[in-house]
Amino acid sequence: MGRRSDHSREELTALMIRAGTELMAQKGFVAFSAREVAKRVGYTIGTVHNVFGNVDGLVTAINTASFGDWADALEASLATAKGDRIEALVRxxxxFARENPHRWAAIYDHRPARETLSPAQQETRGRLMRIVAAEVAAVLHRPIDDALGTFARSLVATVHGHCSMAITGSWAAMGQHDPEDAALARVRESLAAAHRP
Structure with a gap:
């Protein structure tokens, strides 16, 4: 029987996101089970639906937390960067992807409709790109505008492609090595080209 009066809605939300994050890290998106999350916190699946609306809402909340942790990791790397801050971002x-492969993959495996994201979730998810855009703007000595935002997203896509192929083993299967160095080289080339008039 669920302990329906033991926690407030806010406490339940935090408990389920924490338990769901642990389960996602262990099992990945394909094997994720909201029923297992409910079991781990001692409530019923009905409580999960009551708190998050549906399983999609729970996964969205878990992935939003992952975005927050990822942005924290980028900021921590930048805080200790002694030289090239772009390199610190790429590394x-x-x-983060290497240390949290299932959580990282779940961000891309699950695609909630943008209109289902709360303003707070959109803010958390957008933080990572704001960090990247600020560093790109600093390198290029340009303001952060729509064009720079698009350029920064393209750089992230470049790094993501290399990272995805590294995590899945595709990079090594092609006989390639050092995907991080290759991704960093492509980013530096793009930044150098953007500097040209």
Missing amino acids: AYFS
Whole structure:
């Protein structure tokens, strides 16, 4: 029987996100089970639906928390960067994916409709790109506008492609090595080209 009066809605939300994050890290998106999350916190699946609306809402909340942790990791890397801050970002991108492969993959495996995201969730999810855009703007000595935002997203896509192929083993299967160095080289080339008039 669920302990329906033991926790407030806010406490239940935090409990389920924490338990769901642990389960996602262990099992990945394909094997994820909201029923297992409910079991781990001692409530019924009905309580999960009551708190998050549906399983999609729970996964969205878990992935939003992952975005927050990922942005924290980027900021921590930048805080200790002694030289090239772009390199620090690229290395931190790979590091988070390597250390949290299931959580990282779940962000891309689950695609909630943008209109289902709360303003707070959109803010948390957008933080990572704001960090990247700020560093790109600093390198290029340009303001953060729509064009720079698009360029920064393209750089992230470049790094993501290399990272995805590294995590899945595709990079090594092609006989390639050092995907981080290759991704960093492509980013530097793009930044150098953007500097040209």
